[in-house]
Every structure is written in C-alpha cells, then in structure tokens.
Amino acid sequence: MASNADLIAVANALGQKLDEQVETKGLKNAELVKLVSELRARADAAAKATATENETVSLVAQANALAGELGTTVETDGLTDDALRDLIDSMKVGVDEAAKEAADAEAADAAAEGAKENEAAKPVEVEEEKPPYYIMAGKSMTTIKRGIVGPLEEIRPDDIKGGKDALEAFVKTGHVGKFVKTGHVGKG
Numbered sequence: 001m002a003s004n005a006d007l008i009a010v011a012n013a014l015g016q017k018l019d020e021q022v023e024t025k026g027l028k029n030a031e032l033v034k035l036v037s038e039l040r041a042r043a044d045a046a047a048k049a050t051a052t053e054n055e056t057v058s059l060v061a062q063a064n065a066l067a068g069e070l071g072t073t074v075e076t077d078g079l080t081d082d083a084l085r086d087l088i089d090s091m092k093v094g095v096d097e098a099a100k101e102a103a104d105a106e107a108a109d110a111a112a113e114g115a116k117e118n119e120a121a122k123p124v125e126v127e128e129e130k131p132p133y134y135i136m137a138g139k140s141m142t143t144i145k146r147g148i149v150g151p152l153e154e155i156r157p158d159d160i161k162g163g164k165d166a167l168e169a170f171v172k173t174g175h176v177g178k179f180v181k182t183g184h185v186g187k188g
Contacts, residue, residue, distance in 0.1 A: 007032035014039035018046065052081075059084035066091035072147040093144055093161055132179050133157075133167050139175050 002010075008024045011032065015022030018039065024032060060076045063084055067074040070091060076084060135141055137151045143159035155176060157163040170176035 002033070004029055004032055007036055010036050011039060014043050017043050056081055056084070059088065062088050063091065067147065070145055070147075072145070074147055087142070090142065090144060090161070097144065097158075133171070134177050134179070136175055136177050141170075141175065 004027075007029065011022050011024050014036065022035070022039070024035070027035065059081055063074050063076055066088060074087065074091075076087075079087065133155050135149050135151050135153050135155055140148055140150045141155060141160070142148050143155065144161060145159055149155050149159070155167065157167055160166050162169075167176055167178075171178050
C-alpha cells in the first residue's frame, strides 16, 4: 500500500499534467487512492484524445499531399479516420496510375522520336471515340484522378479503378449515364 505522501505526490503530478489544481489536504489513504485512480483515468483519456486528434491531422495532411500530386483538391472536413484512410488508399492508386501513365507517355515519346529519325511517319488509324459517360442527376462520385465529380459531369474510364467495365456496372445501377448515337442510356 502506498503511503499518503506518495499518493499526494502522484495526485499533484497528475493534476499538473491535466492543468488542474488538486486538493489533497485532509484526505485519508483510501480517498487518496480513489483520487489518484480518477486522475489517472482522466489523464489517460486526455492522452488518447490527443493521439486520435494527431492521427486525424496526419491523415488530412496525407490526403492533401496526395491530392496535390494528382493536381486536385479534396474536402476532408467531417470525414472519419476510416473514411480518410479509404480516401488516401484510393488516391494512392491514382498516384501510382498517374506515375505509370507518365512513364508510359515518356517511353512512347522516346519511341516516336526514334521512329521519326529512322523513317518517315506512317499514317495512324484512329479508333472511333468511345461514347462519353456522365454522372446521373442527384449522384456524385469520387474519382482517382479528379476527386469528386458531380451530377451531369463527364466521367471517363481512366477516372475510376476498373475502367470501362466499372463504368458499365455503374450504368446498370443508375449512377452513371452513357450517351449513344440515339440518345442516352441509364436509369433516371
């Protein structure tokens, strides 16, 4: 069993940590033990809250940094830590894909430059442009590259993980519409 002097010292130290004035005068040993226990619980709760707040600040900073790499902005106000982690994971995929596309584009440019030096440019067949997709009214979607895309805005296969197949699935669920030669397809 701790002495009263030890308990008073611990209570005063915890009080300073919590920035509180602790009154120990006239308290018996059992009362001092209870006081120290309560102060420890509050100090632990305060430390946990600070750690959680620091983690949230760190997650917001990571999301903003990734958004900067993608050339977009993100709205993080009101997001939980889990939602921030999901957002960061999806943006990391976008950063990885953007880096791969940049490397592919650089390699293609180098190959094209080499081809120009070796022979005259040959005509290139251009694929027919795919029909554009758009977000349905009343819906929005967070994309890998452009952040949040709102109602009636165009969305491209390279905006989301899964590409054209994922967009077609969203057409079926009514989140995305698709223009075709005779109009549009989609629920809504």
